[in-house]
Amino acid sequence: MRRLIYLLPLLLFVGVGVAFLRGFDRDPRDIPSALIDKPAPEFSLPPLPGHKEGLSNATLKGDVTLVNVFASWCIPCKAEHPIITRLAREQGVTVRGINHKDKAEDAIAWLNRNGDPYASIGVDLDGRVSIDWGVYGVPETFLLDRQGRIRFKHVGPLTPQVVEEQILPMVKHLRSAS
Amino acid sequence: MKALLLAVLLALTPLAASAVQPDEVLKDPALEGRAREISKDLRCLVCQNQSIDDSNAPLARDLRVLVRERLTAGDSNQQVLSFVTDRYGDYVLLRPPFKATTLFLWIGPFVVLAIGGVATALYLRGRKGAAVAAGGDTAPLTEDERRRLDALLRKDKV
Numbered sequence: 001m002r003r004l005i006y007l008l009p010l011l012l013f014v015g016v017g018v019a020f021l022r023g024f025d026r027d028p029r030d031i032p033s034a035l036i037d038k039p040a041p042e043f044s045l046p047p048l049p050g051h052k053e054g055l056s057n058a059t060l061k062g063d064v065t066l067v068n069v070f071a072s073w074c075i076p077c078k079a080e081h082p083i084i085t086r087l088a089r090e091q092g093v094t095v096r097g098i099n100h101k102d103k104a105e106d107a108i109a110w111l112n113r114n115g116d117p118y119a120s121i122g123v124d125l126d127g128r129v130s131i132d133w134g135v136y137g138v139p140e141t142f143l144l145d146r147q148g149r150i151r152f153k154h155v156g157p158l159t160p161q162v163v164e165e166q167i168l169p170m171v172k173h174l175r176s177a178s
Numbered sequence: 179m180k181a182l183l184l185a186v187l188l189a190l191t192p193l194a195a196s197a198v199q200p201d202e203v204l205k206d207p208a209l210e211g212r213a214r215e216i217s218k219d220l221r222c223l224v225c226q227n228q229s230i231d232d233s234n235a236p237l238a239r240d241l242r243v244l245v246r247e248r249l250t251a252g253d254s255n256q257q258v259l260s261f262v263t264d265r266y267g268d269y270v271l272l273r274p275p276f277k278a279t280t281l282f283l284w285i286g287p288f289v290v291l292a293i294g295g296v297a298t299a300l301y302l303r304g305r306k307g308a309a310v311a312a313g314g315d316t317a318p319l320t321e322d323e324r325r326r327l328d329a330l331l332r333k334d335k336v
Contacts, residue, residue: 028226034267041265101236127240134265136223136237 033134033153040067040148041132045122049104055096055122060148064174066095066167067142068118069135071102072110077139080157081114084141087163088117093171097121100130100138143167145174197234204246213246216258220245221272229272 035041044056053059060067068084070077088095097118099107104123111118124130133142136155143152152170154162198217204210217231224235230242241262248258262270274280319327 031223031269032267034263034265127237128244131237131240131244132265134267136266 027156029137030155031136033150035134035150036153038150040142040144040150041129043122043129043132045098045124045129048099048107048121048123050108051121053120055098055120057148059096059120060144062146063094064146064171065144065148066093066171067098067133067144068095069098069100069130069133069138069140069142071100071138072106073102074100074138076157078114080139080159081117083158083160083163085115085117087167088119091168091171093167094119098130098133098135099123100135101125101127141167143170143174145177196231197238198231198242199239202239202242202246204250209246209249212255213242213249216245216249216255217242219259219272220262221270223266223270 040057040060042057045054047054055067066084066087070081084095087093095117097120099121101124107121107123122129127135133140134153139157141154141158142150145151151174152166154166158167196214198214204213214231218229220230220241222228222230222233222235222238222241224237225233228238230238230245245258245262248261253261259271268275268280274283276284
């Protein structure tokens with residue numbers, strides 16, 4: 001019985017080691033959002049020149065909506081773009097965009113080149129609305145329920161895994177819920 | 179020698195590394211002072227271990243400008259901080275607040291210290307008890323032992 005006490009430091013060490021080892025798998029960029037389950041912030045963004053509709057709180061109510069913060073200068077945005085396009089065209093998810101600190105002509109050229117899956121896009125020239133959304137690195141993607149509440153957030157480019165395991169089940173759940 | 183020492187010390191002095199640009203600085207020195215103080219407590223989420231006062235990231239600049247705007251609009255320091263934490267969460271504070279979810283973070287080291295203290299006290303008491311029980315080190319020397327000890331000590335001195 002007394003001998004077991006001498007094993008205690010070893011067990012503690014192993015425990016701490018396992019905890020640290022698990023830490024390697026965690027992305028330090030992945031910070032929990034303060035806005036989960038809260039209504040989207042009050043905002044109203046103008047459309048890109050030549051587009052009809054911008055983005056505001058009113059646009060976000062009624063349907064489950066994916067809000068994607070993107071910019072033409074952002075390389076990972078280009079990487080996730082086909083995934084977002086597929087979500088919109090094949091899965092029928094309403095996707096709206098916030099164009100973050102971009103030049104209008106660059107954004108339009110980018111959309112012409114890569115395709116435009118967005119139901120509407122709001123232009124956030126100075127990034128102020130993005131701050132209200134708690135954005136700290138584009139691309140970021142939010143999922144909102146029908147009442148316009150933020151229910152999920154992903155930082156960094158969307159991957160097929162995130163879409164399959166998190167976004168699509170959540171969309172299904174939110175659509176059936178209300 | 180003194181001059182050399184001074185030179186070395188000066189070379190090692192960290193420069194006041196702030197990323198605040200001249201065009202961001204407020205005219206009112208009191209407000210600017212408060213802005214600097216708040217900025218030092220706010221984490222830049224892009225570089226994570228720098229405050230927005232130190233960071234050159236565009237987001238840090240935007241937040242510095244925002245902090246100054248709120249102050250100019252008449253917010254208290256606490257209001258400015260909660261304006262930012264409402265959007266970015268407690269993570270944005272370089273000094274985590276004291277509340278239920280951070281309890282272990284603040285209390286943890288003291289708990290570990292207390293456990294160590296109790297363990298040490300128990301161990302020391304156990305050792306003393308064992309020594310008394312054995313009676314080994316407390317038994318006085320016999321006459322014979324004392325004579326042998328004295329002889330050895332005297333031999334050593336020569």
